[in-house]
């Protein structure tokens with residue numbers, strides 16, 4: 044594993060992190076979840092990414108992570124970075140959604156209880172909430188860090204202007220923003236325009252979520268929709284996104300990957316990791332095999348100009 048400093052901070056993150064949005068809830072195999080987490084840690088993945096609402100049902104990924112952590116990894120607490128988040132709908136009523144001080148403070152206490160951890164390493168505001176003053180959300184993050192419930196603060200999916208205000212507020216309060224978590228992959232390149240330059244200027248790290256576009260950028264859907272896939276299970280990734288056009292492009296990308304001696308997932312992760320602005324990618328996996336395949340990315344994260352032009356030509360109309 045390689046580790047990279049996160050922005051201007053002293054914290055290094057593994058360039059491949061593991062996310063628990065899917066595949067770690069109560070409807071998933073606890074044994075596979077245990078093996079994925081242990082195998083990840085054994086391979087140098089020291090960073091596990093959670094949120095209050097991961098499951099299903101919401102909260103169960105934190106509960107399951109807590110069980111696995113306490114039975115397998117407790118003695119390694121100081122070698123592990125665990126993040127969680129609050130900001131999306133989690134419980135009923137006016138305080139279970141959004142980014143008020145009340146929501147964030149209640150949510151982190153619930154998340155600590157569910158995981159059994161004494162603190163999170165990183166705590167995020169999961170999204171910008173235009174109904175709450177930004178200063179209120181940021182001051183809650185500052186106080187969470189000052190109370191020792193988290194070591195670092197981060198933000199996710201904030202528009203550029205609000206991200207800048209957040210960075211400035213946090214800096215003034217001496218709790219500089221560690222990291223921005225945003226969607227970035229071969230099919231979603233928006234952060235290049237606004238967030239990458241801003242983060243560079245402000246010394247904030249960037250971690251990419253859904254680096255495989257939830258599985259589109261893998262061999263999963265090259266020949267139809269498998270029964271055990273994320274699309275088949277139902278969720279945010281739906282069958283109408285697996286268009287013939289996308290499948291055609293993925294098959295073409297797969298040929299470039301094969302010429303690099305990589306599977307499509309490896310090449311897609313390598314492409315993200317090749318960007319100097321990216322600190323780490325958070326992969327989601329449904330099996331140890333996928334995880335181990337993704338780790339092979341580390342063998343080659345560089346590209347020739349011809350490969351990059353070939354990839355962009357295939358994706359130019361996307």
Ligand SMILES: NC(=O)c1ccc[n+]([C@@H]2O[C@H](COP(=O)([O-])OP(=O)(O)OC[C@H]3O[C@@H](n4cnc5c(N)ncnc54)[C@H](OP(=O)(O)O)[C@@H]3O)[C@@H](O)[C@H]2O)c1
Nearest residue numbers: 062063064252253254255256257258261272273326327329
């Ligand atoms: N901040 C936010 O708002 C936000 C939003 C989304 C995600 N996240 C974070 O980012 C993490 C990753 O997101 P994601 O799960 O969408 O990531 P992803 O890595 O883009 O997609 C994961 C899915 O891709 C497929 N896959 C992975 N490796 C594969 C391989 N080697 N071969 C074939 N298929 C493979 C699997 O699909 P199957 O399940 O079909 O096998 C897996 O479930 C989340 O767990 C979460 O921590 C954060």
